[in-house]
Structure formats: structure tokens, C-alpha cells
Amino acid sequence: MASYEDVIERIDHLVGERPGTVIIAFLLVTALLTAGLGNVSTESGTSQFTSGSPAQEALNDVDRVFGQSFSEDVASTQLIQRDQNVLAKPALLRLLRAEEELASRESLRVQSASSVADTVALLIDPQADTYAEKIDAVEGATPAQIDAAVRRAAESPGFASSLSDDFNSQAASASATVAVVTHQVPGAGGSSAGTSGGSSPVSTIQQRVETTLDRQGARDITVFGSGILSAEFANVIMDSLLIVVPAAALLILVFLVFSYRDPFDLLLGVVSLVMAIIWTFGFMGVAGIPFSQMLIAVPPLLLAVGIDFGIHAVNRYREERTEGHGVVESMEIATDQLLVAFFIVTGTTVLGFLANLTSSLGPIRDFGVVAAIGITFTVLIFGIFLPAAKVYTDLWRERNGIRQFGTQPLGGEGSLTGKFLGYPVLIARKAPYVFLIVMVLSTTVVAGYGTGVSTSFNQEDFLPPEDTPAWLDDLPEPFAPHEYQVTGTLNYLEDNFNSIGGSSVTMYVRGPLRQDYALESMHHAAYDPPGSFITEDDSRYADTQSIVGVIDSYADQNAEFRALVARNDIDDDGVPDDNLGLIYDRLLDSPYHDQARQYISHDQRGAKVVYSAESSATQAEVVADAEVVEDRYRLTATATGQAVVFEYITDSILDSALTSLAVALLLTALFLLFCYWLFERRPTLGLVNLFPIVLTVAFIAATMRYFDIPLNALTATILSISIGLGVDYSAHIVHRFGDEYRKRDLYDAIEVAVRGTGGSLTGSMLTTVTGIGVLVLAITPILGQFGAVTGLSILLSYLMSVIVTPSAMAVWGHAVERYEAT
Incomplete structure (x- = not known):
């Protein structure tokens, strides 16, 4: 059976001696997975989270038992009319004419309509059966007759429920009302406390209703319903992608220029990034995993992590080139060491994402799987394809006498980064024990504060804010987002209609x-x-x-x-x-x-x-x-409804966050112990690797509480992700330290490890924070919060790795030397 050294040697040989073959193989896989891009579907809204939950199943039972038995499913559209007085004759007539116009269009499949205008018209003329007769009744009535009809209607509790809270029955006035139009819509059935996104028959009909009323000039009427909400959910996904991905690419490009400082290396890095995205989305299409709002975070994540791997590969290669080694020899030395580090990094990152499989929420599980697969693809591309392409182009450049740019590695001793990295090494030499005790005590206090972080799940997390930033209006096509109205409409209903804006609870009584x-x-x-x-x-x-x-x-x-x-x-x-x-x-x-x-x-x-x-x-x-x-x-009673379902999801989010964190910590610890036993025959180095990241998680939770960022459907993944991504930084340092410790004394090994990898870590940290932090530009709040928290977690992981890890390695080294001396 081949050892890991044999596997790495074979990869070194392919990369160094047969780079063209490697390049062709990767391009063929890219072409195959490109075919899967066309199969990627979209899924948005909150229904993807509620589906399958016990509370949602109870709500489904209620709708199945008490739903009306039509041969075709029924959907409803709300017409929200706002005016100085919607109970005055002009407003009543506009609403009746709007209902008449909608009912006359077969494509809208109107089954019935209900409004205060209908009620008032029938009280004025009980024989009015058609819209024309109702309009004539209101048109022929005096203001006093209309006011009298309103007062009579107000005696029924249901009348006031469709009027705004400022309804005054004596004055016969209100500033808003809601009419309900029902449609016979095949395929509109199925209940969920949440709302699904994407195109649907209901969305199409409600968009036609909007168009019809716009043409009629009914400017005081706003169309609202599940179809409008679903369409807006779908638009948010596309708009966020069109803003976030180019912004991430542009910012990362700036750091690529700084990190690579060579046009050929820059081109190879960009090509590798595009391949990582194609492989991941092609896999989603083949596997049938729909693209949801949560997965918008994946492209920036892959871009950022890919650059991380690329910087390490190129920087390590340049270190060997400055020592006077040739192209092939330098890359073989670099990959010989980096493939082990990449394996450790990828393993911990994948475990961090896959820990989300413990969640009871399907979208969180999908996010974990897609991110884990994407990271695996990314390390293959940047760990094998990029080095092979680098060897191929550098040999070609040598043969053709094309100048090499940016050959110096990052983090040299005279650089600003190098000066900063010297301080943690100095602490490790002078007072590692005192420093670690201070860090542990302060982390204990911070962790206690972090336990108070809140948990939340609501529809507004997935919708754009009511007032989008002004800079969005200045974006050119195709980046300009849609005009969003749903959040404003929801807020208006909540503020002005107590019976509509408030939630409700459905009690399912059996016996x-x-x-x-x-x-x-x-x-x-x-x-x-x-x-x-x-x-x-x-x-x-x-x-x-x-x-x-x-x-x-x-x-x-x-x-x-x-x-x-x-x-x-x-x-x-x-x-x-x-x-x-x-x-x-x-x-x-x-x-x-x-x-x-x-x-x-x-x-x-x-x-x-x-x-x-x-x-x-x-x-x-x-x-x-x-x-x-x-x-x-x-009798037996079970409470359900949207509020109950969403509260269940909120509780599940907290359980998911804690469970995935525990699983990620346990699996990562076991994985690191195994890796350092396999590669270094020193398993306890795995605990040194993990130590600074445990501190990081405590600081992340405390930061979320301080800035009032809740654990929601997406940020709930951050604790386990922080384990996976954060370990990357300390893994590069600890693995390099293990290599250097074989041939140097303890403190020299620490200094070489920190300075040798610190420059690459700084560059990759900047690109990762930028690439993921750009999610703050996303239109939906949940993505912005995830971007901010993830970017912060990467920064904290980097700081803990370069500041705490040297002292941890020093303490570990002292313990090992005392043990070996006995």
C-alpha cells in the first residue's frame, strides 16, 4: 500500500515533469462540468426552511383537513388602497372599477372579490348583483347615504378588520383598506408558513394584476400577495449575485496584483478561480441542488479561499526560486510541503462545513455540502492545476527570454509585514506562559459574554430593506437592481392594520x-x-x-x-x-x-x-x-401557524449552531491529531493547531452580541465555519514549524515558520476578508450580516494564529523537550 509520501511524490512528478498533461486533464473536467450549469435551478424565500418541520407538518394537516375542495387551487391577491378617505365616494368608485376591470379579464381567472366598497354598495342597493349595478348605486348615492351605509356596515366586526386602524365609524373615514381578490390557479396549492421564491402561476397572475391596474390609472392601489413576494425573493438572488460577485472579483483582483506582482501569475490565478466556480456550480446542476439565497455566500467564499491557496503556492515557490533552485525543482519542493498543509487545511475546512449536516434545516445542510464540495474542488485546482500551469508558463518564459516579475516572496524580513510578525516571535521567546494565561483568562470572560447572543428567524431577513442605499440607484445596467416594494408594503400593513399586520395562531383541535x-x-x-x-x-x-x-x-x-x-x-x-x-x-x-x-x-x-x-x-x-x-x-389542541413555525425554526437555528460547533471541534481535533501523527509523528501538534481557533470562536460570539447580530439561518453556520476556515491559518504555521523543528532549534523553527508563512497568511487574509466581506453589499440583510461576521472571523483567526500560535508552539516545545530529556 502506497504511503502518503508516495502519493505526494507522484503528484510532484506530474506537476513538475508533465504539466501539460495535468492542464489538459483539468480543462476536460471543466468542460464536462460546464454542461451542468444549465441545470441549476433557484429556490428562495422562507418555505425552504419550514418544509419538513413538525410545526409546518401540523399546519399542512390543518390546511388539508379544512381546505376548500376546489377542482383547481385557489390563490388570493390583496389590493391595498390608500387615500385621504377610502370610504368617500371617489375612492369607493375607483376600487369597484378596479375589481370590475380585473374580473373582466379571463387571463386573471378571478373567482370572487371582497371589499368595503362591495359591502357599502350592497347596503345602498341590496339588489345590485353586478359591478355595473354596484358602481351605479355608489355613484347615485349622496355623501350622507354613503356615510349611513358605512355606519351600518361597521356594526359587523368583519367590516373594520379590512380597514386601517384609524377607521372612525362615526365620521365614516379611514386612510386605507384591503380588498381581497381570489383566483382559480392550477398549481397554487400547498401550504407553508414561509414563502417560496421563483416563477409560479400565482406570480404571473399577480404581476398581470399590477399591469392591469397601472394601465387603468389606479395609482392609489398597491397589489400584494404571495406571488409578488415570491417574485421579489427571486429578484433578490439575481440582483445580489450581480452586485456581490463582480465586486468580490474586482477587490480580489486588486489584492492579486499586489500579491502576485506578475501578469502571467495573475492570469493563472484568475483562470483557476473561474474553474473553481464552474466546477462547483456544475456539480450543483448535476446533483440537483437548487441555488438559494444562502448559497450566494459560496462564490465569494470560493474566490477568497482560492486566492488563499494560490498565494501560498506561488509564494512558497518563489521562496525556493530565491534560493537558486530551478523551475521544476522549486515547484516540487513547494508542492512537497504545501500539499500536506493543503490536505490539513482542506480537511479541517471541509469538516467545518460538513458539521452543518447535523442541522435539522435543509438549506443549512445544502450550504454545508456545496461549500465543502467547492472547497475540495478549489484545493485540487490551486494545489495541482495552478502549480502545473505555473511550471509550464515559467519554462516557456525561460525558453523565450520573457522577463519574470515579482519574484520576491511576501513577508520578507525588511517588509512591514515582516516587522509585525517579529513581535509575536519575541513574546514566544520572552514570556509565552504569561501571555497564554492572559489570553485564556480574557477568553473565558469573553465567552461568558458571548453566550448571550440572540437567535432569530423571520421573513424580513430574506427581503431587501424598505429603503435601499442610494448608491444602488446609480449602478448601470445590468447591475442596477429591481425596484423593491414588498418590504415597505409589509411594514405599512403591520403599522396600519392591527388585524392584518399582526400574526395569528391556529389551534388544531382534535377529539x-x-x-x-x-x-x-x-x-x-x-x-x-x-x-x-x-x-x-x-x-x-x-x-x-x-x-x-x-x-x-x-x-x-x-x-x-x-x-x-x-x-x-x-x-x-x-x-x-x-x-x-x-x-x-x-x-x-x-x-x-x-x-x-x-x-x-x-x-x-x-x-x-x-x-x-x-x-x-x-x-x-x-x-x-x-x-x-x-x-x-x-380536547387535544396543537398550536401552529406562521409564528409557531418560525419560532420552531429559531430554536432549531440555535440547536444547529451549537451542535455543528461541537461536531466541528471534535472532528477537527481528531483530524488534526491524526494528521500530525501521520506527517510528523507528533500528534499533540494538532492541539497547538486548534488552540488559537478555539479562542477565536469565543471572540466571534461576543462580537456578534456586541453588534446585535443574531444567529439566523445563515450566521448560525459561522461558528463551525470559523473552526474550518480559522484552522487554515494556524495549520500553515504549525506544519511549517514541524518541518523546521526537525533541523533547527525551537525558537529558530518558530521564527522561520512565522516569517516564512506569515507573509502569505497576511495576503490570503486580506483577500479572504475582502472576498467574503463584500457580502455586506448584498441587498438582503441576512447576507450582509453573514459577510460582516465571516470577514471578522477570518481577521480574528489570522490575528490569533500569528499572535497566539508562536507562544503555543514555544510552550509545546518546552514540554516536548522536558519529556524527551527524561
């Missing part, structure tokens, strides 16, 4: 609903609700929608049914508690059948109760209060 206590249980559960639940006017009962409300509505309209309910209301509280089966049967045989089916199952063993929550209440408060109400039911 024998014909039992006498069934409806009383629902009624009593709503009494004196927790603080975040909205109460009915002049009542101590929660504002709910349930089968009890449908019974009340039909009883108000039908005297015979009202008498039936009264006869079976033993305690005279308005809720029947006897002969419930008969009451259900009569209700289901009435015109209220469809409404009843929204709240009671066919077998009458399941019910749905919807509680409205205050818009000002936090997600955690709503869910905590839902659990209180859940325990009040005599």
Missing part, C-alpha cells in the same frame, strides 16, 4: 366534537387571553375565528336555527352545549356550509380556531401565549 363540552371548551379557552392576543371589543374574550362564530352568524340570519341553538344552550352563554351533532348537521345543510367546512372536519373530530395577535408582540411572546391557551382545551 369528539359532538360531546357536550366541545364548543364550551373552545369558548372558555378564549376567555381572559394572554397579553399578546387581541380581544374582541368590550369583551374579555380573544378575537377568534372558529365554528362557534359561524354558528353565531347563521343564527343571526335564520330564526329557526337561532331557536335550535337557544334550546341547546343550557347555561345561556350563547354557546350550545347539547345536541351538537344536530346543530352541525343543520349548519352544514345551510348556505353557511362552505364557511363551516373551514373550521370543522368532515368526520367532526377536528376543528380549527384562529387567534389574532397584536402586531407589536414579538414572535416569541405570541408562541409562549399560544402554549398557555393550548393547555386550556379539554
Whole structure:
């Protein structure tokens, strides 16, 4: 069986003696994977996180049991009308004409519409069946008649729920209203607490609604719905890519020029980067992994890490060239050492990303897999292809007498970097024990503070801010982003519509609903609700929608049914508690059948109760209060809904972050112990390698808390990623130290290792921080936060590696020398 030295020797031979063959092989693989680029699909929004969660499955059960049975699925569009007074005649007429125009277009597949304008028109003329008749009714009414109709309509609780919070029934005025238009849309079914991105039949219809109203001149009406939201999610992905990737490439190019200082080396570096991106995205297409908002972070990551590997390869090669070695010999010496370091670095980085496979959230698992595969591809390209291409071009340049540029390695003794790197070495010589004790004690304090970092998951993380930065408006095509309105619309609804902007909780009630206590249980559960639940006017009962409300509505309209309910209301509280089966049967045989089916199952063993929550209440408060109400039911009750699902995801994010961190630490420690046993026969060097990065993780968590950056769907990966990426910096130093320690004394080995790799580490740190930090330019907040935190983690990892590692190596060396002396 071949040893690792044999494998490295074969690679050295291929790179040095047969570079053309290596280049052709890599280009062929690139051509094959290019074919997979066309198969890459996109997925965006929050539904990718909620799918498969227990809370989401419960919500799916509710929609399956209580959903309406249409041959075609139903989608709804909200028309948000804003005016000085939407209840005045001009505004009512504009809304009615907008509804008429939408209903007249077959392509919009309008099934029905509901608005305050419809209600007012019918109160003025109960015989008005068509939109033309409703428009005539409102047009022919006096302002006094319209105001009277509004006051009569306000007696029904449902009327005010579609009006803004400033609705005044006596003055018959409100500044905004929401109308709902339903469409028959094949393929619109399926429920999720989140929203999917991408093109869909619903998106197409709602975009047509926007176009129709624009042509009609309905400037006071904003179109909103799941299709509009989905389209905006998809636009965010493309816009962010068009801004982030070129910006990352441009900034990295600047550092490449500084690091390589040679046009041929610069070209090879750029070609290698493009290949890494093609391989990764081609693999995604072949594997069927959709591209999501989280994966926008992968291209800058690969660009930055690729440059890291490239700088190390070229810099190490130049070190040997300055010693007087030839092209092939210099590269073989460089790759002989760097391939081992690259193996260690790649292994720890891949383990850091793959630790995210422990997450219960699919997108986080996909991110871990794609990033791990991308890093593996990157090290193959920069560890084998780039050195082979460098040998090939340098031999060609020697044969043709083409001048070599930038032959000096970074971090020489007289350079600014070299001067800085001298201080940690001096500390390692003079007071390594004191320095490490101070670092451990300060890290303990910082770690305690970092445990208070918050956790969050909400739809706004994936949407652009309401007010995008002004510089985005100045970008030329094709970089100019779309105009975004959804966030502003959501904020407007939340600020102005308590019943719409607030969240809700759906209680899925299961049990024998014909039992006498069934409806009383629902009624009593709503009494004196927790603080975040909205109460009915002049009542101590929660504002709910349930089968009890449908019974009340039909009883108000039908005297015979009202008498039936009264006869079976033993305690005279308005809720029947006897002969419930008969009451259900009569209700289901009435015109209220469809409404009843929204709240009671066919077998009458399941019910749905919807509680409205205050818009000002936090997600955690709503869910905590839902659990209180859940325990009040005599039947089995399960709370679900968007707030519950999102809170479950929030808890899962924290679990994911902690679990992946623990797994990354454990696997990385084992991997490093194995590597240093295999390569150096000194396994404890693995702990020296890991030590500064453990300190880094504590400082990252504390920094996130200080800057109020939560652990969200993307930043939750940062702790394990910091292990994977951060170990890279100390790995280069420790591995070089291991090589040098064989032939030098302890402190000389430390100095050569730090100075020899420190320049490369500085250059790669700058490119990595720049490449990943450019994500702060992304349109969505979640990507900006990830870019900022990841860039900071790289900087901290670098500083800890070059400052703490020398003292750690000195302490390790003292321990080894004492052990070997005994």
C-alpha cells in the first residue's frame, strides 16, 4: 500500500515533469462540468426552511383537513388602497372599477372579490348583483347615504378588520383598506408558513394584476400577495449575485496584483478561480441542488479561499526560486510541503462545513455540502492545476527570454509585514506562559459574554430593506437592481392594520366534537387571553375565528336555527352545549356550509380556531401565549401557524449552531491529531493547531452580541465555519514549524515558520476578508450580516494564529523537550 509520501511524490512528478498533461486533464473536467450549469435551478424565500418541520407538518394537516375542495387551487391577491378617505365616494368608485376591470379579464381567472366598497354598495342597493349595478348605486348615492351605509356596515366586526386602524365609524373615514381578490390557479396549492421564491402561476397572475391596474390609472392601489413576494425573493438572488460577485472579483483582483506582482501569475490565478466556480456550480446542476439565497455566500467564499491557496503556492515557490533552485525543482519542493498543509487545511475546512449536516434545516445542510464540495474542488485546482500551469508558463518564459516579475516572496524580513510578525516571535521567546494565561483568562470572560447572543428567524431577513442605499440607484445596467416594494408594503400593513399586520395562531383541535363540552371548551379557552392576543371589543374574550362564530352568524340570519341553538344552550352563554351533532348537521345543510367546512372536519373530530395577535408582540411572546391557551382545551389542541413555525425554526437555528460547533471541534481535533501523527509523528501538534481557533470562536460570539447580530439561518453556520476556515491559518504555521523543528532549534523553527508563512497568511487574509466581506453589499440583510461576521472571523483567526500560535508552539516545545530529556 502506497504511503502518503508516495502519493505526494507522484503528484510532484506530474506537476513538475508533465504539466501539460495535468492542464489538459483539468480543462476536460471543466468542460464536462460546464454542461451542468444549465441545470441549476433557484429556490428562495422562507418555505425552504419550514418544509419538513413538525410545526409546518401540523399546519399542512390543518390546511388539508379544512381546505376548500376546489377542482383547481385557489390563490388570493390583496389590493391595498390608500387615500385621504377610502370610504368617500371617489375612492369607493375607483376600487369597484378596479375589481370590475380585473374580473373582466379571463387571463386573471378571478373567482370572487371582497371589499368595503362591495359591502357599502350592497347596503345602498341590496339588489345590485353586478359591478355595473354596484358602481351605479355608489355613484347615485349622496355623501350622507354613503356615510349611513358605512355606519351600518361597521356594526359587523368583519367590516373594520379590512380597514386601517384609524377607521372612525362615526365620521365614516379611514386612510386605507384591503380588498381581497381570489383566483382559480392550477398549481397554487400547498401550504407553508414561509414563502417560496421563483416563477409560479400565482406570480404571473399577480404581476398581470399590477399591469392591469397601472394601465387603468389606479395609482392609489398597491397589489400584494404571495406571488409578488415570491417574485421579489427571486429578484433578490439575481440582483445580489450581480452586485456581490463582480465586486468580490474586482477587490480580489486588486489584492492579486499586489500579491502576485506578475501578469502571467495573475492570469493563472484568475483562470483557476473561474474553474473553481464552474466546477462547483456544475456539480450543483448535476446533483440537483437548487441555488438559494444562502448559497450566494459560496462564490465569494470560493474566490477568497482560492486566492488563499494560490498565494501560498506561488509564494512558497518563489521562496525556493530565491534560493537558486530551478523551475521544476522549486515547484516540487513547494508542492512537497504545501500539499500536506493543503490536505490539513482542506480537511479541517471541509469538516467545518460538513458539521452543518447535523442541522435539522435543509438549506443549512445544502450550504454545508456545496461549500465543502467547492472547497475540495478549489484545493485540487490551486494545489495541482495552478502549480502545473505555473511550471509550464515559467519554462516557456525561460525558453523565450520573457522577463519574470515579482519574484520576491511576501513577508520578507525588511517588509512591514515582516516587522509585525517579529513581535509575536519575541513574546514566544520572552514570556509565552504569561501571555497564554492572559489570553485564556480574557477568553473565558469573553465567552461568558458571548453566550448571550440572540437567535432569530423571520421573513424580513430574506427581503431587501424598505429603503435601499442610494448608491444602488446609480449602478448601470445590468447591475442596477429591481425596484423593491414588498418590504415597505409589509411594514405599512403591520403599522396600519392591527388585524392584518399582526400574526395569528391556529389551534388544531382534535377529539369528539359532538360531546357536550366541545364548543364550551373552545369558548372558555378564549376567555381572559394572554397579553399578546387581541380581544374582541368590550369583551374579555380573544378575537377568534372558529365554528362557534359561524354558528353565531347563521343564527343571526335564520330564526329557526337561532331557536335550535337557544334550546341547546343550557347555561345561556350563547354557546350550545347539547345536541351538537344536530346543530352541525343543520349548519352544514345551510348556505353557511362552505364557511363551516373551514373550521370543522368532515368526520367532526377536528376543528380549527384562529387567534389574532397584536402586531407589536414579538414572535416569541405570541408562541409562549399560544402554549398557555393550548393547555386550556379539554380536547387535544396543537398550536401552529406562521409564528409557531418560525419560532420552531429559531430554536432549531440555535440547536444547529451549537451542535455543528461541537461536531466541528471534535472532528477537527481528531483530524488534526491524526494528521500530525501521520506527517510528523507528533500528534499533540494538532492541539497547538486548534488552540488559537478555539479562542477565536469565543471572540466571534461576543462580537456578534456586541453588534446585535443574531444567529439566523445563515450566521448560525459561522461558528463551525470559523473552526474550518480559522484552522487554515494556524495549520500553515504549525506544519511549517514541524518541518523546521526537525533541523533547527525551537525558537529558530518558530521564527522561520512565522516569517516564512506569515507573509502569505497576511495576503490570503486580506483577500479572504475582502472576498467574503463584500457580502455586506448584498441587498438582503441576512447576507450582509453573514459577510460582516465571516470577514471578522477570518481577521480574528489570522490575528490569533500569528499572535497566539508562536507562544503555543514555544510552550509545546518546552514540554516536548522536558519529556524527551527524561
